[in-house]
Amino acid sequence: MIISHFDLDTFFVSVERLLDSRLNGRPILIGGVTDRGVVASCSYEARTFGVHSAMPMRLARELCPQAVVIRGNTSNYSKYSQMVTEIMKESVPVLEKSSIDEFYCDLTGMDQFFGCMKMAHELRERIIRETGLPISFGLSHNKTVSKIATGEAKPNNEMEIAPGQEKPFLAPLSVKKIPMVGNKTYQSLRNLGVQKIKTIQEMPMEMMERVFGKHGIDIWKKAQGVDKSIVVPYSERKSISSERTFERDTIDVVKLKGILAAMAENLAFQLRRGDKLTACITVKVRYSDFNTHSLQARIPYSAADHLLIPKVNELFNRLYDKRLLVRLVGVRFSHLVGGGHQINLFEDSEEMISLYQAMDRMRNRFGDRAVLRASGMGAKTIGQTMNPFTGEPPMLLANRHA
């Protein structure tokens, strides 16, 4: 296998700079502009001040008061991401778009004709030339090593890890560079005295398994430079969800229910537009103390508002029994399956079915928010403008941790 991993450097920042050259060379923060927001992307200039993505915006501003703060515009980012995707699709045999700014290409067999490094290099040059966006890539025998190599190559550079060199390449790096290692695992590893990947390489696999279970075996394998996962060109959405963090924590149950109903209504429309049904509803509540609770229920396959909204409401009633300030609410529909709503002989009236069809026609023509339940009209920013079932990875929202 020969796999290369492409990553657009500080993608959101690069797009903003393309649109406004005055931003070049200045520290930039992109993300939620309110105090509740977090940094979605920041320029290398801002990083020298200690800012990193997923940091609360308030803290980032304190660290780097001279930074330009931009709210960000997701549709611009999608557009540029799409441009890059098009170029990639033309040039490589198998492409996986794993997020808005990351791509895996399977170049296996291409070395017979082109030389993989040369090909990837030319592809990178072409993307930079045609879109103006800086991009880096790593090339190796599997996804994990390529991704780590990209991280090492950045900014705006490339790196090839020759076969057999995976272990020596990984050895001196921090364990944090392994894609599976998040904050928690990192802390546990540090507590074990593990800092460099080299240490994991020298540990017996059984020891990692004892500490981290199955997860540990995967980390151990990745540390050895072994990763058998393949490049998946199309990934089916397994769930769709919507959530909302409030500017100010609230206990206004009427408002909360209105927002949840609006979310459920919008998601139900997304299901119908994508010819999907859901069989599992999850409602999530995060209190002001960051305690997060969620409750889920299985239902018969459905995409009908009048079945989903009452169920969401019921779950919320069961979940929210504390009378505490709420910071965030969210709804998720999972266990998705392709198909239309099976009409019920006794519960669905013809008027109801015709109403859905009419509302969906209006939304398809005039946009998601063309017609709404009155209860959800207060919730202004609910609603995705994108169809979630196009095979594209979900857009990272600015207020969500990566």
Place this chain on the structure above:
Amino acid sequence: MKFIVSSTGLLKHLNQISGVLNSNNTLPILDHFLFQVEGNSLSISLSDLETTMTTKMDLDKSAKDGSFCAPAKILLDILKTFSEQPLSFDIDEKTMGIELSSDHGKYKVPGASADEFPKAIELEGGEKIKMSSSALFGGINKSLFATGNDEMRPIMSGILFEINEDNLTFVATDAHKLVKYVRSDVKAKKASTFILPKKPNNLLKSLLSTTDAEVELSYSNTNAHFSIGDVQLVCRLIDGKYPNYDAVIPKENPNKLTIDRHAFLNSLRRVSLFSNKTTHQIRLKFAGSELHISAEDLDFSNEASERLTCSYEGEDMEIGFNARFIVEMMNNLDSDQVTLEMSAPNRAGIIRSLDGLDESEDVLMLVMPIMLNA
């Protein structure tokens, strides 16, 4: 007490009622047959508290009247191994121990006192009607598949019996499909309705497939009693109000398809293999005298479409169905030609058979469509 009985005769009678046995009973006595000997006649009962079945047979020889309970599973299992031979039962009335002797040897098993067995339900008041076994079998056989499985709505898990001066109507529905089967050769003096649960329906169906004895049915508000040849079945009825099914059957259906049942069934079977494994969604498209059946499963990139010639009156239209429902219906009809009547893509389709029915029977099957994206 002591009696001698033919092994295969006993097994045949036990098998008639053994369907009542649940796989895991909370009350141990429900795992037992009740044997009652009176003169030269033996009656055997099995009960799950809701449903009780009793069968009667003649004995080769008996010494004394009496009754006892015998464990059902071991008795059925050992009887299956015997070739035809006389078996003698010897019951110790103090310990309720049962000793069974065959040509091959002796077998001992503990029994239980007949007093522990649940008391038979006595019907109070109630009506009584008679019908042929084919009428009852037809009604149950044609409609049972359409009953629901939703524990939240127990009413729909049974079959509705609607009896009046003109006919007996069987109705079953799970809110997605509905069957209405009418027998005009069964009549009652007084109109009444009851809902028979799924289990006795299944028991009656398998019993009636082996006999053509006349059926005597008596019923009250809470119980029904079927008497078929040697066998009696008493069961509790489902309490509640059945949904108003007649109101949801559309009366005006201008679009009418007439098609060969076998051809339609075979096409549906083939095309539905390519539909989504959960929703079994298929598309029927009617244009002129052509029926276009198609299905797709995006997750696996499966796709199928077939064309069938048919006779179709009405406007061109496209309608979605769960293929499994229609396949079940086609399987449950016996005719060569069937009709599918529709009015709109979001309203019910009605299936009837054109031939193959007795003069005294009439069947209507209704299937609700799936909402299709235009």
